[in-house]
Amino acid sequence: MNLKRSQYKIIMQQYEAKQLHMKHEIKKRKEEIYHKIPLIKVLDDEIASNSIDTTCYIIEHPEESADKLEELQENNLILSKKKFHLLVENGYSENYMQPEYACPMCKDTGYIGRDKCSCLKQAMIDIAYEQSNIKTAIQEENFDTFSLHYYSDETDPRYNLSPLENAHIVYDKCKKFVAHFDNTFTNMILYGQAGLGKTFLCNCIAKALLDTSHTVIYLTAFQLFKLFEDYKFNNDDSKVPDEQIESIFDCDLLIIDDLGTELNTRFTGVELFNCLNTRLLNKKSTLISTNLSPTDWSKQYSDRIVSRIFGNYEPLKLFGSDIRLKKYT
Ligand SMILES: Nc1ncnc2c1ncn2[C@@H]1O[C@H](COP(=O)(O)OP(=O)(O)O)[C@@H](O)[C@H]1O
Ligand SMILES: [Mg+2]
Ligand SMILES: [Zn+2]
Numbered sequence: 001m002n003l004k005r006s007q008y009k010i011i012m013q014q015y016e017a018k019q020l021h022m023k024h025e026i027k028k029r030k031e032e033i034y035h036k037i038p039l040i041k042v043l044d045d046e047i048a049s050n051s052i053d054t055t056c057y058i059i060e061h062p063e064e065s066a067d068k069l070e071e072l073q074e075n076n077l078i079l080s081k082k083k084f085h086l087l088v089e090n091g092y093s094e095n096y097m098q099p100e101y102a103c104p105m106c107k108d109t110g111y112i113g114r115d116k117c118s119c120l121k122q123a124m125i126d127i128a129y130e131q132s133n134i135k136t137a138i139q140e141e142n143f144d145t146f147s148l149h150y151y152s153d154e155t156d157p158r159y160n161l162s163p164l165e166n167a168h169i170v171y172d173k174c175k176k177f178v179a180h181f182d183n184t185f186t187n188m189i190l191y192g193q194a195g196l197g198k199t200f201l202c203n204c205i206a207k208a209l210l211d212t213s214h215t216v217i218y219l220t221a222f223q224l225f226k227l228f229e230d231y232k233f234n235n236d237d238s239k240v241p242d243e244q245i246e247s248i249f250d251c252d253l254l255i256i257d258d259l260g261t262e263l264n265t266r267f268t269g270v271e272l273f274n275c276l277n278t279r280l281l282n283k284k285s286t287l288i289s290t291n292l293s294p295t296d297w298s299k300q301y302s303d304r305i306v307s308r309i310f311g312n313y314e315p316l317k318l319f320g321s322d323i324r325l326k327k328y329t
Pocket of ligand 1: 107130141145146147148150193194195197198199201323324327
């Protein structure tokens, strides 16, 4: 993604700060443990001196290097086990001297070898798409805070189901969507009237996938088409970089919230088809929310868009009464 150099620099400075913080933390914990359990220092010194001895020996007898290294590994494993045992005996966790990185995959460097780690990709998406709003929203709206309390348990004769029973089913499907995200390719369209928790559920899914190192872009339909428009028609400084548009096509999950609120033109129709279709071909999941009913979809969108959605998206309908009115009055 084509971030400005200054933006990239800020992100990398944050990574450096995290690493520095980690170094301090490790040093602090080491001092604390050496002070409280001096035997651990003895063991650590032994591990270090074994390694030095082995290296010196191998330099003089290179033909024995494989055997010697194996021997070293075995010895150090025994010493490490003694260490862990002592830590646990003294009320610490085994890993106390190796605290966990914010991103264990790249050890807070942003890179795995030469490749960008998903945490760095997401940090770049967050800046490029100004995703700070969703970052705040997902703190409040996530699977842990989703409540079924606001859905009525009175059966709706049209569906022979109560809004509560239905919301429960939809909630479970959203959880399954996340649980099977890495091994099944699913797209979903959440629909129903305003105030039924569609955006809330989008946020639940976004948080769960972000927490498990996936790249997620959340955009309202209005924002999505604005981006496409700026990309196509702006030639000045505000032109959207190619790579930013590419990430819309290949991020792990694209959420298009409030589809149907955009200004409906021939241009948006073509762009929407292209976006949904490319993601289908790339086998990248998309989550759509809309207040429109399936009959409205046919009125608002071309046949080829509707058939793409009907054919490849799992429809999840929410019904009941507006939660905003219940919650805030
Ligand atoms: N299951 C829920 N538990 C708690 N609050 C909810 C739930 N669903 C919706 N809300 C709240 O109700 C309001 C409307 O929900 P929202 O997700 O924006 O509806 P929609 O996107 O369907 O119009 C928001 O303030 C949201 O936080
Ligand atoms: Mg909404
Ligand atoms: Zn990482």
